[in-house]
Amino acid sequence: MMTNTTTTTTGAEAAGGELIQFPHSGLRVPHTRLTASRLEQSETSRGVAFTATLLMDGTPVASIENRGCGGATWATFVDRKAYGEREFDEFVQACRDAAGEPVSDEQVLQDLVTEHQYSAWLRELARRGRTIVRWMVRGHDGDGKPVGDPFPMQERSCRLYPGEAWRQALADGLVKHASGDHGWWELWNGERWERLPAPRTAAAQD
Incomplete structure (x- = not known):
């Protein structure tokens, strides 16, 4: 590419x-x-x-x-x-x-x-009403303790909507795209990176 x-x-x-x-x-x-x-x-x-x-x-x-x-x-x-x-x-x-x-x-x-x-x-995404979500992780030492600054393992684009309900739905939908269990998704809200809420369990979504 x-x-x-x-x-x-x-x-x-x-x-x-x-x-x-x-x-x-x-x-x-x-x-x-x-x-x-x-x-x-x-x-x-x-x-x-x-x-x-x-x-x-x-x-x-x-x-x-x-x-x-x-x-x-x-x-x-x-x-x-x-x-x-x-x-x-x-x-x-x-x-x-x-x-x-x-x-x-x-x-x-x-x-x-x-x-x-x-x-x-x-800038290119904003023209289409979209933004970036990224999966953040940290490195770990031999004892499993986190070291260094967090860094993105993957990025995806998505539509940007206001409201906590949409952010929760986005977090729920991103579960299948997470790279492992030890990380978190964050969203560029137009001004800063914002950590998305923890995804709900399947039972909580029903």
Whole structure:
């Protein structure tokens, strides 16, 4: 599958030393002037390869690439005098994940691509009155304790309607699509990700 999407974002600066949290990846950043755009994806035998463009204040400063073979995501900067590895490393050092932990440059690149990808998809769906639901899980250590930030195992689109009754019916209908028992569905309600209620038992639905 090949997709090609482009977006332009006007950046914001965090105030008072606070970080700005991206809505889709959970990445916390000192400003939103650094974004991803022009995403292209292609399936490989071992995953999904992609390329994208890294923008600073809307100006391309690097290419982002992952070859889809289980390896790293990296950036190649086009003009290090204007914006290069040093400036990007300073940005990464100021970033934190959703739990407040430091992040790697690779995670920052991947999360910037994730933000662009979700934003583009949601804009297209909103024109048709639709949104995204996603099945969220967490990794576990050897003792079965959850570790790391939650991440989506799958995403689906659906119609968006108001009201708790519709949300409950949606949760009930998604049971058969869940990837295992240890996770939850959440819905983009137009402003934020909202956790859906627990599905009712078959007896409760009768």
